[in-house]
Amino acid sequence: MRFSAFVSAAAFAVSALCQTPPRPEQGRAAASSLRDLSGSFEALAARVRPAVVQIFSTGYAAAEDSDAGANTALLTKQTSTGSGVILSPDGYIVTNNHVVQGARKIEVKLPTPDPRRASEMTSPAKVVGTDRDSDLAVIKIERVGLPTLELGDSNQLRQGQLVMAFGNPLGLEGSASMGIVSSTGRQIKADDPHMYIQTDAPINPGNSGGPLVDMDGKVVGINTFIFTQSGGSEGIGFAVPSRTVRNVYDQILKDGHVHRGHIGVVVQSITPVLAKGLGLSQDWGVIVSDIEPDGPASDSGLKIGDIVKTLNGKEMEDASQFENAVYRLNLSQTVDLGLMRGANSIHVTVPVHQREDDPQRFADLVNPESNLVEKLGILAIELNDRLTSMLPDLRHDFGLVVAARSPNPPYSGPSFEPGDVIYELNGTPVVSVKLLRDVLASKKAGDAVVLQLERDSKLIYLPIELE
Numbered sequence: 148m149r150f151s152a153f154v155s156a157a158a159f160a161v162s163a164l165c166q167t168p169p170r171p172e173q174g175r176a177a178a179s180s181l182r183d184l185s186g187s188f189e190a191l192a193a194r195v196r197p198a199v200v201q202i203f204s205t206g207y208a209a210a211e212d213s214d215a216g217a218n219t220a221l222l223t224k225q226t227s228t229g230s231g232v233i234l235s236p237d238g239y240i241v242t243n244n245h246v247v248q249g250a251r252k253i254e255v256k257l258p259t260p261d262p263r264r265a266s267e268m269t270s271p272a273k274v275v276g277t278d279r280d281s282d283l284a285v286i287k288i289e290r291v292g293l294p295t296l297e298l299g300d301s302n303q304l305r306q307g308q309l310v311m312a313f314g315n316p317l318g319l320e321g322s323a324s325m326g327i328v329s330s331t332g333r334q335i336k337a338d339d340p341h342m343y344i345q346t347d348a349p350i351n352p353g354n355s356g357g358p359l360v361d362m363d364g365k366v367v368g369i370n371t372f373i374f375t376q377s378g379g380s381e382g383i384g385f386a387v388p389s390r391t392v393r394n395v396y397d398q399i400l401k402d403g404h405v406h407r408g409h410i411g412v413v414v415q416s417i418t419p420v421l422a423k424g425l426g427l428s429q430d431w432g433v434i435v436s437d438i439e440p441d442g443p444a445s446d447s448g449l450k451i452g453d454i455v456k457t458l459n460g461k462e463m464e465d466a467s468q469f470e471n472a473v474y475r476l477n478l479s480q481t482v483d484l485g486l487m488r489g490a491n492s493i494h495v496t497v498p499v500h501q502r503e504d505d506p507q508r509f510a511d512l513v514n515p516e517s518n519l520v521e522k523l524g525i526l527a528i529e530l531n532d533r534l535t536s537m538l539p540d541l542r543h544d545f546g547l548v549v550a551a552r553s554p555n556p557p558y559s560g561p562s563f564e565p566g567d568v569i570y571e572l573n574g575t576p577v578v579s580v581k582l583l584r585d586v587l588a589s590k591k592a593g594d595a596v597v598l599q600l601e602r603d604s605k606l607i608y609l610p611i612e613l614e
Contacts, residue, residue, distance in 0.1 A: 187362075188311075188325065191311065191360070191362065191364055192311070192313075192323045194364050195296060195311070195313055195323075195358070195360055195364055196258055196313065196321055196323070197257075197258055197294040198232055198233045198293070198294045198295050198296045198358075199230060199231070199232055199233075199258065199296075199313045199314060199321070199357055199358060200230065200231045200232070200233060200240060200255050200256060200257055200258070201228065201229075201230060201231075201255070201256040201258075201315045201320055202228065202229045202230060202231050202240075202242055202246055202247065202253065202254070202255055202256075202272070202286075202356065203226065203227075203228055203253070203254045203255075203256070204226070204227050204228075204229070204246060204247045204250035204252070204253045204254075205225070205226045205250060205251060205252040205253075206225055206249040206250045206251050206252075206555070227246065228246075228315065228318055228353055229242060229243060229245075229246030229247075229314075229315070229353060229354075229355045229356045229357075230242065230246075230313070230314035230315050230353065230354055230355060230356040230357030230370070231246070231255065231286065231356045231357070232296055232313075232356075232357065232358040232366060232369070233293050233294065233295050233296065234295055234296065234298065234366075234396065235293075235295060236291060236292055236293050236294075236295055237290070237291050237293070238270075238287050238288040238289060238290045238291070238293060239275065239285060239286075239287050239396075239400065240255065240272070240285065240286050240287065240288065241283065241284070241285055241356070241369060241392060241396055242283075242284050242285075242286060242355075242356030242369075243282050243283065243284065243355045243356040243369065243371055244277045244278060244279055244281075244282045244283055244284040245282055245355065246284070246355050246356045247274055247277070247284050247286060248277070248279075248284075248554060249554050249555050250274070252271075253271065253272040253273070253274070253286060254269055254270070254271055254272065255269070255270050255271075255272045255286070255288050256268055256269045256320070257269075257270070257290075257293075258320065258321050270288040270289065270290060271288070271289075272286045272287060272288045273286065273287055274286050275287050275399055275400070275403065276398075276399035276400075276402075276403045276404050276405070277399075278395050278399070278404070278405040280341075280405070280407070281341065281387060281391055281395050281405075282371055282387065283369065283387060283391075283392060283395045283396075285395075285396060285399045285400065296358060296360070296364065296365070296366050297364075297365050297366065298365065298366050298389045298392060298393050298396075299360075299361055299363070299365030299366055299367045299389050300367075300389065300390065301331075301344060301367045301368060301388035301389040301390045301391075302388075302390055304328050304331045304344065304361070304367055304388075305328065305331065306327075306328055306329070306330060306331055307327050307328065308327060308328045308361065308362075309325065309326075309327055309361075309362055310325070310326060310327065310328055310346055310348055310359050310360065310361055310362075310367065311323055311324065311325050311326075311348060311359070311360050312324045312325075312326070312346065312348040312349070312350050312354060312357065312358075312359050312360075312370055312384070312386075313357050313358050313360065314350075314353060314354035314355070314356070314357025314358075314370060315353045315354070315357070316349075316350070316351035316352065316353040316354045317351055317352060317353050318353055319353070322354075324348045324349040324350070325348055326346050326347040326348030326349070326382075327346065327347060327348075328344060328345070328346055329345040329346055329347050329383075330344070330345035331344060332344075332388075332468075332471075333345040333385065334467055334471075335385075340467075340470045340471050340474040341387075341391075341471070341474075342388065342471050343368075343371070343385040343386060343387065343388070344359065344367065344368045344385065344386045344387075344388055345383065345384070345385055346359060346368075346384050346385075346386065347382040347383070347384070348384065349380040349382070349384070350370050350373050350380055350384035351373070351380050354370045354384075355370060355371060355372070356369060356370065356371075357369070357370045358370070359386040365389075366389055366392070367386075367388070367389045368386030368387055368388055368389055368392070369386055369387045369389075369392055370384065370385075370386045371385055371386055371387050372384075372385050373385065390475060391475055394475055394477060397477075398477070406477075406478050406501055407474070407501070407502045408473070408474075408476050408477065408478050408480075408499035408500060408501060408502065409442075409443075409473065409499070409500060409501075409502045410442070410443050410444050410473060410482055410497045410498075410499060410500070411438060411439035411442025411443045411444040411445060411497075411500070412435055412437070412438055412439070412442075412444045412449060413435070413436050413437035413438075414433050414434065414435055414436060414455065414466045414469050414470070415433070415434055415436045415466050416431075416432075416433065416465040416466040416467070417429065417430060417431055417432045417433065417434050417454070418430065421434070425452070427454065428454075428487065428490075429454070431464065431465075432454055432455070432456070432463060432464065432465070433454065433455040433463045433464075433465060433466055433468075433469045434452065434453070434454050434455070435449060435450070435451055435452065435453045435454075435455065436451065437451060438450070438451055442500070443497050443498050443499070443500045444497050447495050447496065447497040447498075448495055449484070449486070449495055449497070450488065452488075453486045453487070453488050454486060454487040454488075455469060455484055455485070455486060456485040456486060456487055456492070457483075457484070457485035458472050458473075458482060458483070458484055458485075459472070459482060459483050460483070460485075473499075476499045477499065478499055478500070478501055479499075480498075480499050481496050481497060481498050481499065482496070482497045482498075482499060483495075483496055484496075484497060509528060509534070509537075509548060509549075509550035509551070509565060509566070512528055512533075512534075512550060513526045513527075513528055513550045513551070517580070518550065518580060520580065520583055520584060520587070521557070521584075522557060522558070522584075522587040522588075522590070522613060523556065523557070523558065523563070523583075523587070523611075524552060524553035524555070524556040524557050524558070525549050525550075525551065525552045525553070525556075525563050526549070526550045526551045526552075527547040527548065527549055527550065527569065527580050527583065528547065528548045528550050528580075529547060529548075529578070529579055529580060530544065530545060530546045530547065530548060530568065534548050538566070538568065540604065541568060541601060542570070542601055542606060543568075543570055545570070545576065545577075545578045546568045546569055546570045546577060546578075546600075546601075547568065547569045547577055547579075547580060547583060548566070548567070548568050548569075549563045549564065549565055549566065549567040549568075549569065549600075550565060551565060552564070552565065557613075557614050558596075558611040558612060558613050558614055559611065559612040559614060560609070560610055560611030560612055561609055561610075561611070563600075563609070564602060566602070567600045567601070567602050568600055568601040568602075569583070569598050569599075569600045570599045570600060570601065570606075571598065571599040572586050572587075572596060572597070572598050572599075573586075573596060573597055577598075587613075590613055591613070592613055592614055593612060593613065594612070594613050595610065595611075595612055596610075596611050596612070596613060597609070597610045597611075598611070
């Protein structure tokens, strides 16, 4: 039964029950409608639940030893639980990054109606890729023929639409709750390009990573966080829209990580004062305030002062909406912009380019076998012409570029950042990955290591202590 049928059945049932006194045939019709409505929810839950899993992740984190009366950092074992949704029959699962972040061991428990088979339904999982920015992760278990759910189109959601949230709140396996879409595009922070689906369907700790589904059983969002004063659900929950989930999922499956794109423009929301001062034809919308020289927008003919009416056919109401739409685009895509330039309406097609400050821009150039520096927990690349073009105006023509780093480095001290260029280790020039590995191999736990590196055009020392 679709959403419109739910509303009709519920309205009919309420109307019939409110009449005094109801005729016998009205009471029977109302009861029948309610049974049909209940049966539809039952059928939906039965279809969705087999593809919703429970995730157990175990890792280590520093904790304060309050009993010792001193600020002694201890390495303690921590276990967390969350939810996930199976998107492919061969075991690819989407969840939240915070569910598996820093995990040394991940286990996935598949739902089963038979408690005697519980041990058979648990599988180890490996992380395929994560995206901290969107708080999404893809993990995989080695199974085939699994039940799956389909990603829906979150752009088609409407305020007031019925949705159901599935997961394992507070460890209660296979739970389902129902509510409505409170907002289709909630921006939590003014400068945050992310938009979330807000729902009053009860979401609690442990629901993280589980699906928010529409009445067709399609995943329209991944439950991510709540606003609460009590620690429990207060009817203000948020889910990552399925459009974002699809983008992240596809990129992780293809490359193992997520690239961020841009089109080389700066935009602002048009206000009445701005419109009056510039003599614009409208006092709302989006105006181009700057264009990156030699960037994709500049090469495509955009000009400062252009009013952006549409992006890929969708009307643009403010700068946040524009930035969020660009943020979700893949690098292989182009953007069709409908513009007002003076009194003329024009269309411009702009290719999406990779952001120069994208922390993942080096990840395609490495492989763990040849680029792993285990004692530092990094993947490093020897500086070459391609990297020099990506990092112009470096201080030296030698060194190692940090392409990626472990979230749990095997040393004590400050962290590396993707894009750092390592020049020296304890005063010795570093010209190759092999040399760096050999020097580190001669060091033992507790030894002090000071690396000279370039970060954001500045030379800094990174002092660490090996573990």
